[in-house]
Amino acid sequence: MSNALSSLIVIVLLIALAFYFVVVPPQGFDAWGHRLAIPLVLVVAAFTVFETLKMRTHISQLVGALRGLMGRSGAPPTPEVKREAVEILVKSLRSANPGVRKTASVQLRNLTGQDLGEDAEAWEAWWERNKAGFGAPGAP
Numbered sequence: 001m002s003n004a005l006s007s008l009i010v011i012v013l014l015i016a017l018a019f020y021f022v023v024v025p026p027q028g029f030d031a032w033g034h035r036l037a038i039p040l041v042l043v044v045a046a047f048t049v050f051e052t053l054k055m056r057t058h059i060s061q062l063v064g065a066l067r068g069l070m071g072r073s074g075a076p077p078t079p080e081v082k083r084e085a086v087e088i089l090v091k092s093l094r095s096a097n098p099g100v101r102k103t104a105s106v107q108l109r110n111l112t113g114q115d116l117g118e119d120a121e122a123w124e125a126w127w128e129r130n131k132a133g134f135g136a137p138g139a140p
Contacts, residue, residue, distance in 0.1 A: 005053065013046050051096055058095075062088045083134055086111060090127050093120035 017039055062085065089111070092104035105118045112134075116122040127134075 009046060009049060013042055016042060055092075055095055055097060055100055058088060058092055059100075062092070079134065082111065083131060086127060086131070086134065090120070090123045093118060093123055 020039070086108065089104045089108045093101055093108075095101055095104070101118045105116070105123075108123060109115050112130075114126060116126060
């Protein structure tokens with residue numbers, strides 16, 4: 001995610017919070033509890049937006065690696081391209097989004113022949129042991 005986009009999101013959130021605290025008057029018996037709930041919801045929403053933007057970056061890297069894997073010329077993928085794809089997929093297992101984790105584990109299984117599920121630590125350990133020779137002739 002670009003710094004400009006991050007800055008824009010932070011500015012918009014600060015303006016929304018300032019507007020909320022300055023313009024909207026407290027109402028009711030438990031007004032301060034409600035006044036604190038809204039900023040908490042905004043923080044959760046901001047976290048969700050940041051996570052989504054971060055995953056878009058990973059996904060765009062993955063798409064580039066997969067395009068290289070498929071090879072537009074029909075040539076077999078190079079070991080470097082295979083390693084890059086596995087590297088991105090292993091990182092994707094740390095996502096907060098269960099759909100991203102599931103897709104990454106399925107693609108890792110297809111690419112490596114290993115079935116370690118969605119266990120990021122198991123995949124990271126496997127990758128550390130196997131990445132040097134991965135994709136070479138006769139290797140997975």
